[in-house]
Amino acid sequence: MKKALVIGSGISGLSVSRMLSPDFEVEILEKSDKIGGLIKCERIDGNLFHRVGGHVFNSRNTAVLDWFWKHFDQEHEFLKAVRNAKILMNDDLIGYPLENYLYQLPEEKSKSVISELLDMLTKEKKEIHEYDNFRDFLIGNFGENLYNLYFGPYNSKIWNTDISKVPLEWLDGKLPMPEIKEVILSNIYKKEESTMVHATFFYPKRDGSQFIVNRLAEGLNIRTSYQVSEINWVDGKLVINNSLDADILIYCGDVRMLSSIIKIEDVALHEALKRVVNLPSNGTSNVLCETDDNNLSWLYLPEDKFKAHRIIYTGNFSDSNNEGSTRKTCVVEFSGKQEEDLMLAELKGLPGNLKPLAFNFEPNSYIIQNKETRSDITSVKELLSKYNIHLLGRFAEWEYYNMDKCIEGAMQIREQIAIEN
Ligand SMILES: Cc1cc2nc3c(=O)[nH]c(=O)nc-3n(C[C@H](O)[C@H](O)[C@H](O)COP(=O)(O)OP(=O)(O)OC[C@H]3O[C@@H](n4cnc5c(N)ncnc54)[C@H](O)[C@@H]3O)c2cc1C
Structure with missing residues (x-):
């Protein structure tokens, strides 16, 4: 069996690994000690903390939905909700959009x-x-x-x-x-x-998007705390960190890092990689909070008087998210890196008598494209394909992907690989 190495255990890496597993010996290499990338969650004294955003699932692509629901029991394992989002303006709640x-x-x-x-x-x-x-x-x-x-x-x-x-x-x-x-x-x-894709959405009854991660990871060969820092090409094979080799590599990390990771001597490839080294992105600071009860899913905060831009009422997505609290929980999202003291002061001005429970800063949340990004990424993809390296995911392809788009991308790569092999 040919060997495929997948770098990254986010939704992209997990999906493509499952799709390739019947035909390849697949191993996932993940730099963090936990799997899941942006969609991982943790329990804070019983309450579920989406460390980034508050991931809900849906898709307009029936092939993606069919693939997804092959792995889950929609009726028994998921809740279906209709979005109830509002915009706070002048102390009034206005409908969204x-x-x-x-x-x-x-x-x-x-x-x-x-x-x-x-x-x-x-x-x-x-x-x-x-x-x-x-x-x-x-x-x-x-x-x-x-x-x-x-x-x-x-x-x-x-x-x-x-x-x-x-x-x-x-x-x-x-x-x-x-x-x-x-x-x-x-x-x-x-x-x-x-x-809009999330006008109605599905959400796991327990453990939020971590439930999706855990299920998709079942039976896969995943090495955690393994940072890929060198990719080489020796005698027609890919060699990773001078120790692992592979016939195919799917890279789901940050495309900006490839210029220093790829050690293959190929001038055109390195020129193309240099063009994407400085792509701009945006991070988010997130605070898990207790909140007074309401029936909202998202609250948007456009006014300058609030530094936060959104509250995601994750505690309303599933009751099991509030197991450590007598109140509901939510995630308050700020753009960029914010000091804890500033966020604590800001929470006092937001509705719901918010009580902070945990903080997280995610440096890579939003990609920002410039006019050349799509054509630059296309050239990188073409040049990498000579070495059987494929790019997949939000920061690898530099696309504003939701989870379903990552799954769709994985399907396209599987098809491409099937044709080539
Ligand atoms: C605030 C916010 C809210 C969102 N809400 C939703 C939502 O409600 N619904 C939805 O469908 N989508 C949502 N999304 C989008 C969704 O999070 C992404 O599309 C998806 O998580 C991207 O997955 P990925 O696997 O491509 O990347 P990631 O999740 O970033 O995974 C990449 C993985 O690769 C690992 N890695 C990187 N470099 C290396 C290396 N050199 N060696 C080893 N491992 C490496 C990383 O540690 C990471 O685990 C949201 C995004 C944000 C930022």
Whole structure:
């Protein structure tokens, strides 16, 4: 049997390993002492802490759903929920996505937003590729009023950067782009938005996304606390850290690191890897908290007066997440690295009488693409394929992937490998 080494035990590495296992001898190499990457969780005195975000699952791709549900019993192991997300503005809770709930805004504000949208209806709509950057795109689609009220402040916070410098490539197919006519009709008929991937979602009854990790890892050969720092090519075989060899390698780590990890003498490859070494990304600081009861799934915080940008009510996803507390739990998310003292002060100003239980900083949460990123990554992929190295996942492919997109990517790699072998 040929040997495949998979670097990284996040959802990408676990999925592709399961898919390759029937035909290859597969081993996963994971630098951390725990498996799961961004989706791992831990219990803090009984309460479940999603160390990054608050992962829920769904997909619009039926092949991905079929593959996923082959590994889980949907009825007995998962809960299905309808999103109940709100935006906190001026101490009021407004529905999410905001454009469907303009009637909930104060009358003066909703009047100015709606009249601007009506004016925009008479003008020709630009296609996405005609916009130069994310800011212009949001203004072009939703108008200055909605931009100033919500889209500008929220996105500047979450991206932690000047969004007029953020290009649009990453956005393709990721955000719903409602027509103004649809927005107005949704407000008149008070229709719930249902096209976004997490408008309804699945969530494990126990242990959140760690449950997904543990199940997908069953039966796989995983070496933890093993950092891959050298990849070489000797006599037609891949050699890792001068000690392990493989016929195929799937890299699910950070593409920026490959320039120093790959020791293969190939000038064109190293030039391509240098072009992706400085890609910008954003981290997040997360605080697990106890909160007063509510029925929300997510609360968005666009206003400058709050440093946090979102509260994820993970305690409402499953009661078993609150086993160490008499109250519910939630995760408060801040963009970038924040000092604990600052976060503690900020929690006091947020709703729910929050009591902090644990902190985590994740340096690699959000990828930021620039105009050349997609073509640069494509060249890296092509040059690596000569050595049977494949890139897979959010930071390896530098794509704004959710879990389902990682699974979809794993399926594509399996197909590609099947053709080549
Ligand atoms: C705040 C936030 C909220 C999110 N919410 C959702 C959600 O609700 N639903 C959803 O579907 N998706 C969500 N996502 C997206 C989801 O987290 C990612 O798509 C997914 O976890 C990426 O998995 P991955 O395996 O590609 O990468 P990772 O999870 O980053 O895994 C990479 C692994 O490789 C290991 N590694 C790296 N380098 C090396 C090396 N040199 N040697 C050995 N090991 C190495 C790392 O330690 C890590 O374990 C969210 C993301 C964020 C940031």
